Amino acid sequence: MTQVGSSIAGLLFAYKMLENFLPYEILRPIRRKIHKLTASFDPYLEITIPEYQGDGFKRSSAYASIERYLNIISTKQAQCLQANITGKTKKVVLTMAEGEEITDEYKGIKLWWKSDKITPNKQIISMHPHEDEKKYFTLTFHKRYRETVTEQYLKHVLDEGKAIEAKERQRKLYTNIKRRSWGTQSLWSHVVFEHPASFDTMAMDPLKKQEIMDDLMTFAKGKDYYAKIGKAWKRGYLLYGPPGTGKSTMIAAMANLLNYDIYDLELTSVKDNTQLRKLLIETSGKSIIVIEDIDCSLDLTGQRKKKKENEDGDGDGDNKIKIDGEKNERSQVTLSGLLNSIDGLWSACGNERIIVFTTNHVEKLDAALIRSGRMDKHIELSYCGFEAFKVLANNYLNIDSHHDLFEKIRGLLEETKITPADVAENLMPKSGTGEDKESCLLRLIEALEDVKKKEIEKKLKAEQLLNKKKLRKKLNKIIDVVGRNSLTKTRLHSN
């Protein structure tokens, strides 16, 4: 035993010496051999998770997830931490420093994690892209727990790490910008998505709001359910209503609730159906694909348009999108192309995606576009009611339940059609004027009374116009009858 021990010690010493001269590729197999030799005497097992896998070009996602998981434990345990500043938000993320060891416990099993790195000899030239730093984690545990650790614990660590990653990751807002030449590079460009909208601040009927939130949450948790029923994990929402009723705000609130990215698809910038399909396939999971004002992007007057184009000799059997570019370039995207691309997306890579169409004129949309299965839920966003107003009063003026002017406002809201955007505009205190809550509410009352007056005037005008039309119709009838009578008399006379 003494001899074996001293041989191992000798080998380890020789290995340490070699470490300074040999490149990582040669060191690795030697290291493995030494491990094999020592393992037969060691009751503990070791698993190594390197930062870069395979050809060394791609950072291992397992390493990233484990890093997130260990960050939580190491913040409490490690003696030496490394601070990293992330992204635009300048958030400080603490990770365990190299050489640090921390312990974890799972179902009564004790486990040791160590973060380490190999710094190769700088004099040796290597084509390896990450040569200067070879980080890795080692997990050590007793041999008798091999099964539980490899089959359960590692899965638990990866799942937890992924969940933390999803929570912490910066979400993105992607847009497809119009290009002068339709190149082959990625068609999306992105910025960090940091919209403050939430369902809490959405002004709408609370029951309807809850229903939408429940629907979204059911979808997000529905992975197994969608797999069970054999459907792609996706859901389509159609948001419709007049301008300023919160359609765009709701999309931001949806993304914030689910922690999804947003792909804002500008159809008028898409060259043709092939490019549209490419754009949709390039989108990632956990995302909301948005086509705003779909009635404006796509000529959806269906058959009428087709017929007219055919009459003009310009028809090719489908509706096309117009691009108002410098050369008035015309997009070749068609309605059927859009439908096929959406359906194709689900069959090709349809996991965890939401697609949202918005429109101010739902009646203009082609039935095929908004049928169930494509647009599963239709949500109407309408004029501001009293419940919605209360949310805005709380958002803008911190009035959480009641104010003496509320009753008057309730009455006026019942009689008028005003959008939440207009209500919000009137409730916002003007900067530098030192306006108090009451002044803002009084300004809203004034605006509501103004809207009411205009609506009455409009109604009166419409009534007058209708009466005029009716009168004209009556007069025409009388003239007609009188005319016919005189004609009959003349005929009788001449006979």
Ligand SMILES: Nc1ncnc2c1ncn2[C@@H]1O[C@H](COP(=O)(O)OP(=O)(O)OP(=O)(O)O)[C@@H](O)[C@H]1O
């Ligand atoms: N329901 C709402 N709840 C909270 N704020 C709202 C609501 N509706 C509108 N607003 C406010 O009005 C502004 C404009 O709303 P938004 O852009 O969401 O309306 P929209 O329906 O998408 O309009 P458009 O059809 O013109 O695109 C928002 O910035 C938001 O502050």
